[in-house]
Amino acid sequence: xxxxxxxxxxxxxxxxxxxxxxxxxxxxxxxxxxxxxxxxxxxxxxxxxxxxxxxxxxxxxxxxxxxxxxxxxxxxxxxxxxxxxxxxxxxxxxxxxxxxxxxxxxxxxxxxxxxxxxxxxxxxxxxxxxxxxxxxxxxxxxxxxxxxxxxxxxxxxxxxxxxxxxxxxxxxxxxxxxxxxxxxxxxxxxxxxxxxxxxxxxxxxxxxxxxxxxxxxxxxxxxxxxxxxxxxxxxxxxxxxxxxxxxxxxxxxxxxxxxxxxxxxxxxxxxxxxxxxxxxxxxxxxxxxxxxxxxxxxxxxxxxxxxxxxxxxxxxxxxxxxxxxxxxxxxxxxxxxxxxxxxxxxxxxxxxxxxxxxxxxxxxxxxxxxxxxxxxxxxxxxxxxxxxxxxxxxxxxxxxxxxxxxxxxxxxxxxxxxxxxxxxxxxxxxxxxxxxxxxxxxxxxxxxxxxxxxxxxxxxxxxxxxxxxxxxxxxxxxxxxxxxxxxxxxxxxxxxxxxxxxxxxxxxxxxxxxxxxxxxxxxxxxxxxxxxxxxxxxxxxxxxxxxxxxxxxxxxxxxxxxxxxxxxxxxxxxxxxxxxxxxxxxxxxxxxxxxxxxxxxxxxxxxxxxxxxxxxxxxxxxxxxxxxxxxxxxxxxxxx
Amino acid sequence: xxxxxxxxxxxxxxxxxxxxxxxxxxxxxxxxxxxxxxxxxxxxxxxxxxxxxxxxxxxxxxxxxxxxxxxxxxxxxxxxxxxxxxxxxxxxxxxxxxxxxxxx
Numbered sequence: 004x005x006x007x008x009x010x011x012x013x014x015x016x017x018x019x020x021x022x023x024x025x026x027x028x029x030x031x032x033x034x035x036x037x038x039x040x041x042x043x044x045x046x047x048x049x050x051x052x053x054x055x056x057x058x059x060x061x062x063x064x065x066x067x068x069x070x071x072x073x074x075x076x077x078x079x080x081x082x083x084x085x086x087x088x089x090x091x092x093x094x095x096x097x098x099x100x101x102x103x104x105x106x107x108x109x110x111x112x113x114x115x116x117x118x119x120x121x122x123x124x125x126x127x128x129x130x131x132x133x134x135x136x137x138x139x140x141x142x143x144x145x146x147x148x149x150x151x152x153x154x155x156x157x158x159x160x161x162x163x164x165x166x167x168x169x170x171x172x173x174x175x176x177x178x179x180x181x182x183x184x185x186x187x188x189x190x191x192x193x194x195x196x197x198x199x200x201x202x203x204x205x206x207x208x209x210x211x212x213x214x215x216x217x218x219x220x221x222x223x224x225x226x227x228x229x230x231x232x233x234x235x236x237x238x239x240x241x242x243x244x245x246x247x248x249x250x251x252x253x254x255x256x257x258x259x260x261x262x263x264x265x266x267x268x269x270x271x272x273x274x275x276x277x278x279x280x281x282x283x284x285x286x287x288x289x290x291x292x293x294x295x296x297x298x299x300x301x302x303x304x305x306x307x308x309x310x311x312x313x314x315x316x317x318x319x320x321x322x323x324x325x326x327x328x329x330x331x332x333x334x335x336x337x338x339x340x341x342x343x344x345x346x347x348x349x350x351x352x353x354x355x356x357x358x359x360x361x362x363x364x365x366x367x368x369x370x371x372x373x374x375x376x377x378x379x380x381x382x383x384x385x386x387x388x389x390x391x392x393x394x395x396x397x398x399x400x401x402x403x404x405x406x407x408x409x410x411x412x413x414x415x416x417x418x419x420x421x422x423x424x425x426x427x428x429x430x431x432x433x434x435x436x437x438x439x440x441x442x443x444x445x446x447x448x449x450x451x452x453x454x455x456x457x458x459x460x461x462x463x464x465x466x467x468x469x470x471x472x473x474x475x476x477x478x479x480x481x482x483x484x485x486x487x488x489x490x491x492x493x494x495x496x497x498x499x500x501x502x503x504x505x506x507x508x509x510x511x512x513x514x515x516x517x518x519x520x521x522x523x524x525x526x527x528x529x530x531x532x533x534x535x536x537x538x539x540x541x542x543x544x545x546x547x548x549x550x551x552x553x554x555x556x557x558x559x560x561x562x563x564x565x566x567x568x569x570x571x572x573x574x575x576x577x578x579x580x581x582x583x584x585x586x587x588x589x590x591x592x593x594x595x596x597x598x599x600x601x602x603x604x605x606x607x608x609x610x611x612x613x614x615x616x617x618x619x620x621x622x623x624x625x626x627x628x629x630x631x632x633x634x635x636x637x638x639x640x641x642x643x
Numbered sequence: 644x645x646x647x648x649x650x651x652x653x654x655x656x657x658x659x660x661x662x663x664x665x666x667x668x669x670x671x672x673x674x675x676x677x678x679x680x681x682x683x684x685x686x687x688x689x690x691x692x693x694x695x696x697x698x699x700x701x702x703x704x705x706x707x708x709x710x711x712x713x714x715x716x717x718x719x720x721x722x723x724x725x726x727x728x729x730x731x732x733x734x735x736x737x738x739x740x741x742x743x744x745x746x747x
Contacts, residue, residue: 075711079683086679086719090672090726205703212698212705344698345690345707360687388734391727398723402716409712543669545661620657627664629734632741 005442006147009449010456013185014162017178017460024177025170041176041383047396049176050380052183052457053465054081054397055404056132057139058523060186060458063405065429067412068422070349071342073360074412078405080364082398084371088381089394092372095542095626097381097390098634103469104375104534105477111541112549113616118477120553121537124560125375125473128530129466130510132374135522136466137511140459146433147452156511159459164504167467168497172383175464182457183400189454190407193436193447194414200439201418204410208343210417215340218243218332219420226252227424231322234516235575237426240325242314243332244294254286255323262295264313271298275315284323325424333420342416353587358594366593370527373534376465379472386630411435429519463507467500474499525567532559532596540604542626545619551608559600566592664737671733675726682718686710 041049059081066074099107108114108121137156144155166174198204230237241263260281262273279290294312297304304311314334327334341347346356353359371377384390415422415431418438422428433455436447475496480487487495514522533556540547540555570589573580580586588595608615616622621634628634690697690707697707704713 072708072711075708079711079715082716082719083679083683086723087676089723090676094730203703208705208708209700209703212700343705343708344694345687357687357691361684364683388731391730395720395723395727398716398719402720406713406716543665620654620661623661623665624657627661627668629664629738631734631738 005445006449006452009453010144010147013182013453013456014158014460016181017457018162018166020178020181021166021170021174025166025174043384043389043392043396045176045180046380046383046389046393047400048180048183049383050179050377050393050397051400051404052179052181052186052461053380054377054401054462055183055186055458056462056523057136057143057455057458058519059404059408060190060455061139061143061429061432062519062523063408064411064415064432066349067409068415068428068431069412071337071347071412072345073347073349075409076360076363077367078408080367081371082402082405083364084368085394085398085401087368088372088377089391089398092378092538092542093381093390093394094387096378096538097384097387098628098630099626100382103382103472103477104378104538105473105481107541108537108552109481111616111622112547112552114549114553115482117549117553118481120556122473122477124533124556125477126470127560128373128375128526128534129470129473130507131522131526131529132376133463133466133470133507134510134514134517135519135526136459136463137507138514138517138522139455139519141511141515142429143433143452143455143459146430147448152515153512156508159456159463160504160508160511163460163463163467164501167464167471167504168500171493171496171500172468172472175461175468176383179461179464182461185457186454186461187400187404189450189457190404190411190432193450194407194410196439196443196447197414197418197435198410201414204413207413207417211339211343211413215338215343217339218336219339219416219423221327221329221331221333221421222418223421224326224329225421226324226326227421229319229323229325229425231255232258232318232320235318238319239316239426240319240334240424241316242292242334243336244312244314245332246294247292247314247331248289248328249292250289250326251284251286252324252326253322254284256283256320257281257317258320259318261316261318262297262313263316264297264311266297269299270304271301273297273313278315279317327424333423335423335426336416336420353583353590355584355587358584359587359591362588362591362594365597366524366528366531366591369531369535369593369597373530373538374526375473375530375534376462376469378534378538379469380465388630467504467507470503471496471499474503521571525564528563528567528591528593528596529560531593532563532600533557536597536600536604540601544608545623546608546612546615547604548608548611548614550611550614551604551606554607555600555602555604558603559596562599563592563596566590566596660741663741667733667737668730671726671729675722679719679722682715 063074063078066077096107099110104125105118105121109118137160140155140159141152144150144158145152166178229240232238243263258281260275260279262275273295275295278292278295292315294314297311297313337347350356350359381390384393411432415435419431419435422431422434432451433448436451437444439447475492479495480492484491536559537552537556541552566589569578569580570586572578573586580589624634686707697705699706701709
């Protein structure tokens with residue numbers, strides 16, 4: 004009940020603040036770029052609020068809990084992207100004085116066609132990024148209140164659509180700034196309470212390091228609900244190489260039994276039938292699992308003087324309920340030493356840990372710099388100098404936030420390891436506070452639930468503004484009705500916000516089985532290989548042509564998308580990718596798609612040299628000459 | 644704006660100005676970026692080839708956890724603060740140089 008009150012509180016505050024801010028949003032420029040009069044601190048809070056999405060608030064802590072050190076590249080990459088924005092993109096883009104990326108695309112190359120391509124990318128990336136926010140809203144509400152999946156989606160979707168349609172960018176700026184502080188409070192304060200109850204960040208890490216070959220162990224007896232095949236890959240329970248009693252509380256069907264440890268080349272295939280067989284299991288069955296000796300040519304394999312053992316991995320076809328006893332080394336978790344050290348199961352899974360790590364870093368850094376809802380925010384600064392100052396404060400605000408996320412992962416691993424069993428480490432931020440005894444547990448859970456809600460709402464607001472803006476400003480105002488008045492464009496914005504809001508909610512309903520991190524990864528990989536090269540070369544190379552930029556964007560964006568879809572299909576066993584190198588390059592394609600996109604832009608631009616705009620030097624000066632020289636102008640403001 | 648430079652189109656002057664401005668800006672941006680990329684790209688190599696050093700204990704953290712999970716953020720703040728100061732100074736310098744150049 005208490006968590007629900009907190010969620011209601013943050014939702015009501017969001018609506019009220021939106022209404023108050025809206026009273027001051029009157030002109031078209033208020034709607035699209037908040038009148039360009041947002042103060043540095045307010046803008047930095049709003050950008051941070053918008054940026055820290057469900058993936059950051061819940062996902063990063065969950066990834067750290069699951070993968071350990073390797074997962075810390077995620078927050079690091081999210082934060083590092085901002086440094087790149089600052090160094091190469093923020094200043095020029097603000098000086099250029101366009102409202103949106105499509106404005107930049109058309110203004111830089113005098114190509115209305117290119118505007119259309121850029122708009123479709125805004126919509127495409129926007130929807131990809133919206134879907135995981137919607138899913139997170141649905142599952143969080145489900146987790147707090149046991150309400151059905153669609154309720155959270157409808158609540159978050161309706162509230163934000165209302166706010167955005169009412170006040171546009173100005174209406175949400177203040178709200179998002181408020182939501183940053185809700186999130187920062189929610190990620191930081193409960194952690195201090197939890198650490199005072201359970202032990203500090205460093206003592207938890209030290210304990211993990213001291214027991215290198217150990218695992219976290221279940222802290223209570225418990226029953227765990229496991230998903231069926233429909234929600235693969237979360238239908239897997241990989242037991243450690245220990246004796247364990249498993250009681251099946253409901254009847255279920257096991258699809259596959261295999262060793263938990265990945266066999267190495269030359270090792271014998273293990274026969275596990277004596278322990279447990281795939282097939283139907285009646286309710287109430289108890290099975291005693293034992294570790295299995297790994298053999299090569301019939302001889303036990305030894306490593307560091309110890310016989311290598313493995314547990315069994317069960318893949319369920321039907322949902323299952325397993326009862327496990329307190330003290331069991333928890334299934335699905337990595338060994339302490341692997342969790343704590345670099346190159347654990349996240350980056351080493353294909354056997355190319357360095358390649359995987361670098362590709363992930365590139366995707367996150369370049370993807371951040373290419374997210375449309377982030378870029379549109381830079382136009383809300385009054386000038387280039389304040390755009391830079393804003394970026395600095397954003398880095399401070401998100402850096403402070405991200406410092407706390409691994410603490411949740413580390414402490415959660417020790418104190419609610421039960422989340423590993425049903426593959427629900429994503430819930431650590433919501434569930435860990437509930438472990439604090441008494442009413443404070445509920446209060447803290449309320450705080451983090453409110454933070455999670457603030458996360459979906461603020462990111463969805465930003466996406467909805469950038470997508471509605473792209474529609475009203477770029478499609479309606481530039482392509483369909485170039486003669487429309489500012490008032491008509493505001494109406495178009497409002498209609499677009501409602502339509503896109505509804506589409507987002509409907510899309511959210513369809514993706515319940517998709518992984519939040521996977522969907523966010525798609526958005527990043529596509530943005531990294533399409534928008535980032537466009538902005539980088541568009542701002543820094545006078546020889547870039549419209550044809551070159553458009554072909555690079557399309558090739559980069561589509562090859563990322565293809566690679567990721569191929570990987571997903573192989574994950575679901577629809578297609579087979581035999582070569583682990585290819586598999587790695589499909590799962591994390593940025594390391595080749597970003598250079599490919601840049602290369603295509605370069606080569607095609609050279610081939611179409613003749614179409615470099617005649618006034619390219621003037622355009623480049625608008626991007627680069629300090630404002631005092633008078634080359635910058637508001638490309639759009641003349642017609643408003 | 645009161646301080647407009649003469650806005651009559653003058654392609655050669657524009658091109659030369661652009662070259663001067665961008666050269667100075669790109670040198671600064673690439674300089675800061677290379678320090679940063681040095682840290683980010685060398686850390687995985689360091690982890691791979693010096694695992695003992697990377698797992699050295701420092702105040703409860705391992706060295707590499709301390710770098711990635713804690714120190715990384717202040718490093719980005721420091722680099723961006725340096726960049727902003729230098730970039731603003733650079734813009735002032737460009738404005739000064741170009742205006743005095745136009746006046747001559």
